[in-house]
Amino acid sequence: MRRTSWAIAACMSLASITLLQPCFAASIGVTHDTWVREDNADSNRNGNSEMNARTDLDGDDNDVILLRFPTTALPSGVSGVSLNLFWQRDDSSSSNSLSLYGLNESDADETSWDETTVTYNNAPGLLPDGVDPTTELANSNSFDDIRDLDVANLTLLVADQPYGPQVTNEQYSFSGTALDDFLNADTNGQVTFLILRGNESTSGNQARFWAKEAGPGATLSYVPEPSTMALMGLMSLAVGMIARRR
Numbered sequence: 001m002r003r004t005s006w007a008i009a010a011c012m013s014l015a016s017i018t019l020l021q022p023c024f025a026a027s028i029g030v031t032h033d034t035w036v037r038e039d040n041a042d043s044n045r046n047g048n049s050e051m052n053a054r055t056d057l058d059g060d061d062n063d064v065i066l067l068r069f070p071t072t073a074l075p076s077g078v079s080g081v082s083l084n085l086f087w088q089r090d091d092s093s094s095s096n097s098l099s100l101y102g103l104n105e106s107d108a109d110e111t112s113w114d115e116t117t118v119t120y121n122n123a124p125g126l127l128p129d130g131v132d133p134t135t136e137l138a139n140s141n142s143f144d145d146i147r148d149l150d151v152a153n154l155t156l157l158v159a160d161q162p163y164g165p166q167v168t169n170e171q172y173s174f175s176g177t178a179l180d181d182f183l184n185a186d187t188n189g190q191v192t193f194l195i196l197r198g199n200e201s202t203s204g205n206q207a208r209f210w211a212k213e214a215g216p217g218a219t220l221s222y223v224p225e226p227s228t229m230a231l232m233g234l235m236s237l238a239v240g241m242i243a244r245r246r
Contacts, residue, residue, distance in 0.1 A: 025082075030218040032068035032113070033211055036120040037061065038148070041128060046115045049214035050088040053098060053197045054206040055147055060132035062147055063206055065195040066113070066123060069220050072189045078222050081183055083174040083193065085209040086216040087166040093205040094164035097198030100157045100174045101125065102182040102191060107153040111190040125150050125194045147196055157182055160198045163207055169216065172209070183220075 035051040037043065039060045045051075052063040067083075074081075083100065103110050109124040121128050127150045136146045144151050157178045183191060197207055210216055 025221040026073075026224050027084075027219040027221040028069055028071075028073055030067050030069055030212055032115040033066070033218055034115040034118060035063055035065045036118060036123050036126075037063050038120050038128070038132075041120040044117060044119055046118075046211075047213070049211055050208045051085075051211050052206040052208050053195045055133070055197045057133050057137050057146065059134060062120075062133060063197075064120070064123065064126065064147075065209070066115075066118065066125075067193045067195070067218050068111075068113070068115075069191055069193075069218075070189060071183060071186050071191055074183060074220075074222065075225055077184060079177075079180045081175065081180050081220055081222045083179065083218065083220055084171050085173075085195075085218045087168055087170050087172060088208045088210045088215060089166060090168050091164070091166040091205050091208070093166075095162070096164050096205065096207065097160040097162050098174075098207055099159050099161070099196050099198060100179070101149075101194040101196070102155045102157050102179075103194065104153045104155055105186075105188060107150070107192075110192050111188055113192070124192060125154050149196075154194065155182055157193075164205075166208065169210075 033051060034044070034046045035048070035053070036045060037052070038056075039062075051065045053065045054061060054063040056062055103125045107124045109122075113122075113124050118124075120126065126148045128148050129145070133146045155178075158174045158176055161174065163172060195207075209218070212218065
């Protein structure tokens with residue numbers, strides 16, 4: 001009887017481990033990550049250790065982060081996805097915000113832009129007009145115009161999420177049902193995101209994250225579904241061990 005009880009306990013313990021596995025997130029690493037700057041609109045920033053996001057309403061230093069991820073490893077109907085980045089420096093400033101946009105598949109460059117060649121002038125999701133933000137602000141243009149957003153090809157996923165202070169190597173994350181829905185709607189195996197800073201009025205303290213070549217790169221993390229086959233196998237093992245001990 002003791003041996004039978006031991007067998008049941010062992011199998012239940014194994015089953016518990018299997019059930020607990022989904023508590024640990026799986027992750028997908030970014031394949032293309034870089035940033036572009038309006039005041040040097042034909043320059044490529046790949047190779048920098050950092051990626052900056054900034055909206056400069058007293059000049060033309062708009063900085064935009066671009067990220068591309070493969071999605072083929074994501075399970076169908078995934079939920080609770082988190083887009084994670086890591087701060088590249090310490091900055092005590094607070095009361096700032098970031099917005100996350102998804103690039104729609106209607107953009108011809110959604111899966112083809114390259115981190116080694118992209119610039120502010122050719123970046124997907126942007127429509128540079130050559131007008132600096134100060135002038136656009138004076139003309140009462142919309143914030144989308146100030147940031148040169150191609151709104152027809154973008155989906156706003158997270159709006160004006162606070163950040164700060166920045167602490168080197170600490171994680172900063174975006175999540176929500178809009179992000180989950182955007183990923184589940186993907187049909188071509190890749191997704192592109194743009195990150196922009198909120199509507200602050202000064203050019204200082206960009207949001208600055210590590211690029212993958214220099215530090216911990218951006219990831220998409222999610223909790224996998226439990227393995228039904230593994231559970232069935234454990235149950236069969238338990239039944240077999242009990243029958244053998246009788």
